[in-house]
Amino acid sequence: MTSPCPSHCSRPSRVLRRALLPMMVASTLAAPAQAADLLTIAQDALQNNAQLASARSRTGSVEAGRDVERADLLPQVSASGNLTHSREYESQTSSGAGPDLSDLTPAQQQVAAALTSGSQSQDDNVNQFGITLEATQALFNAIDSRQVERTERQIDQQLYSLAATEQGVLINVSTAYFEILRAHEVLEARRAQERAINRQLEQAREQFDVGLIAITEVEEAKAAFDQARAIRIAAESDLQVRFEALERLTGQRYASIDALGEELAIAAPVPADRSAWVERAMQNNPQVLASQAGVEVSRSAVEIARAGHLPQVNAFANYNYADNDADGIEGHDSSSQVGVGVSMPLYTGGRTSATVRQNTYLLESSQYDFEDQRRSTIQKVRSSYTRVTNDVSTVEARAQAVVSNQSALDATRAGYEVGTRNIVDVLNAEQNLYNAVADLASARYDYVIDLLTLRQQAGTLDEEALAEVNAWLGAESIDFQLPGAGELDAVMNIGERPTP
Structure with a gap:
C-alpha cells in the first residue's frame, strides 16, 4: 500500500481558498449577446456554479474550524459579577436564671436585667456586590x-476536494458544450437526410404520375420520409435539452456558441505512454490526494484519542472582590490567587482505550478507502487513454465511411436510373450516408470529450487546458433561441447572503 501523504506535503493553490462568489445578473434572450466560446462559458461556470460555490463555502467553514480549535490553547479570560439584595428577619427569646448581677450597683442591675430578660428582635436590609476575574x-x-493538527489536515483534505469539484465543473461544462455541438451537427445531418428523402419522394410521385413506377415505391419513399422526419424532430429536441443542461451549470443563457472547426487535429495524447499518464494522476489527481489526506485526518484522530492518557497542565490567576452594607460592617473583602493546576486521568471506565481502538479501525478503513480510490483512478486513466487512442482511429475510419457511403449512394442512384436498382436501395443508401455523417460528427466530439476526461483524471484539467481546446473552435457559431426568456432572473438567487 502506498504510504499516505505526510503532514508537510504541498497544498493546492491558495487561489482556491479565497475564490469569490460575485453577484451577477443572468443574460436573457431579450438582451443582445455575442457568441460565447468554451473558455468564456467555463469562466462563467467557475463564478456561478452552485455546486462549486457550495464547496468554497464549505472550505471556508473548515478553515474557520482551525481558529476554533486553536482558541483552546490561547489565554481564557472571564469576568463574573453579582448584585443581590436580601432582607433578614431575626427574633430571639432568652429564658433561664440569667447571669449573676450581685456585684453590680442597683442601677446597673436594672439596665442589665432589662437587656437580658424578655424577647429581642432585629430586622436588617443588606445589599451585596461581588466581582470575580479569572x-x-x-x-x-x-x-x-x-x-489543531487534525484541523490542519482537514483543511488539506478540503482543499483537494475543492480542486476536484472545480475540475468536475470544468469537465461537466466542457462535456455540455460539446454535446451541444454534437447535437447540432447530428441535427444538420438529419435535416439533410430529410430533405434528400423528400426529394426522392417527390421524384417517385412524379414518376408514378406518368406511369413509370408502381404505387408501392411511392409508399416506400413516403415511409422513409416519415421516418426521417421523426428522427429530425428527436434531434431538435435533443439540441434544446443540451442547451438547457449548459444553463444549469453556468446559471446563464447563451443565444449562440462557437462551433468546432473543420480542421480539428486528431492526434494521440501526449505523452503517448499510458504509464506516464497513470504516474501523473498519482501525483496530481485531487481525488487521490484528498483520500490520501483523509488518512492523515484519521491518523490525527488516533493521536487525539491517545492523548486522553496524558496529563493537562494549566496556569491560572483569579481575583475576587466583595462588599455589602450590613449594619455594623465596614470595608470590603478581596482576594487573589496565582498558581498552576495539573489534572491526570487515572481511570475513565475504559473510555480512552476504547476510543483509541475505535479510531484505529477508522484509520484502517480510511487506508483501504485510499487504496480503492488509487486503484479506481488508475483504471479510469487507463480506460480514458485507451478511448482517446481508439478515437483517433475511429475518426479516421468514420471519415472514410462517409466517402464510401457517398460512392455507394452515387452508384445506387445510377443503377436506379438504368433500372438495375429499385427505390428501396436508393433510400437505404441515403440513410446509410447520413448515418455515416452523424457517426463522424459523434466520433469527433467523442475524441475531444475523452481527451478532456483524460486530463481531468490526470489532475491537469484547468483553464489553460481549456484554452488549448478553445483554439480548435472556428469562426462559425450556432444560434439557438430557448423558450421561457426571463425565467432565470438572477444568478444563484439564494436570497440575502449571510455575513461572517
Whole structure:
C-alpha cells in the first residue's frame, strides 16, 4: 500500500481558498449577446456554479474550524459579577436564671436585667456586590494541540476536494458544450437526410404520375420520409435539452456558441505512454490526494484519542472582590490567587482505550478507502487513454465511411436510373450516408470529450487546458433561441447572503 501523504506535503493553490462568489445578473434572450466560446462559458461556470460555490463555502467553514480549535490553547479570560439584595428577619427569646448581677450597683442591675430578660428582635436590609476575574492558560494540553493538527489536515483534505469539484465543473461544462455541438451537427445531418428523402419522394410521385413506377415505391419513399422526419424532430429536441443542461451549470443563457472547426487535429495524447499518464494522476489527481489526506485526518484522530492518557497542565490567576452594607460592617473583602493546576486521568471506565481502538479501525478503513480510490483512478486513466487512442482511429475510419457511403449512394442512384436498382436501395443508401455523417460528427466530439476526461483524471484539467481546446473552435457559431426568456432572473438567487 502506498504510504499516505505526510503532514508537510504541498497544498493546492491558495487561489482556491479565497475564490469569490460575485453577484451577477443572468443574460436573457431579450438582451443582445455575442457568441460565447468554451473558455468564456467555463469562466462563467467557475463564478456561478452552485455546486462549486457550495464547496468554497464549505472550505471556508473548515478553515474557520482551525481558529476554533486553536482558541483552546490561547489565554481564557472571564469576568463574573453579582448584585443581590436580601432582607433578614431575626427574633430571639432568652429564658433561664440569667447571669449573676450581685456585684453590680442597683442601677446597673436594672439596665442589665432589662437587656437580658424578655424577647429581642432585629430586622436588617443588606445589599451585596461581588466581582470575580479569572484567567487560565494551557501550558500542556495534548488533546487540544492535536485537535489543531487534525484541523490542519482537514483543511488539506478540503482543499483537494475543492480542486476536484472545480475540475468536475470544468469537465461537466466542457462535456455540455460539446454535446451541444454534437447535437447540432447530428441535427444538420438529419435535416439533410430529410430533405434528400423528400426529394426522392417527390421524384417517385412524379414518376408514378406518368406511369413509370408502381404505387408501392411511392409508399416506400413516403415511409422513409416519415421516418426521417421523426428522427429530425428527436434531434431538435435533443439540441434544446443540451442547451438547457449548459444553463444549469453556468446559471446563464447563451443565444449562440462557437462551433468546432473543420480542421480539428486528431492526434494521440501526449505523452503517448499510458504509464506516464497513470504516474501523473498519482501525483496530481485531487481525488487521490484528498483520500490520501483523509488518512492523515484519521491518523490525527488516533493521536487525539491517545492523548486522553496524558496529563493537562494549566496556569491560572483569579481575583475576587466583595462588599455589602450590613449594619455594623465596614470595608470590603478581596482576594487573589496565582498558581498552576495539573489534572491526570487515572481511570475513565475504559473510555480512552476504547476510543483509541475505535479510531484505529477508522484509520484502517480510511487506508483501504485510499487504496480503492488509487486503484479506481488508475483504471479510469487507463480506460480514458485507451478511448482517446481508439478515437483517433475511429475518426479516421468514420471519415472514410462517409466517402464510401457517398460512392455507394452515387452508384445506387445510377443503377436506379438504368433500372438495375429499385427505390428501396436508393433510400437505404441515403440513410446509410447520413448515418455515416452523424457517426463522424459523434466520433469527433467523442475524441475531444475523452481527451478532456483524460486530463481531468490526470489532475491537469484547468483553464489553460481549456484554452488549448478553445483554439480548435472556428469562426462559425450556432444560434439557438430557448423558450421561457426571463425565467432565470438572477444568478444563484439564494436570497440575502449571510455575513461572517
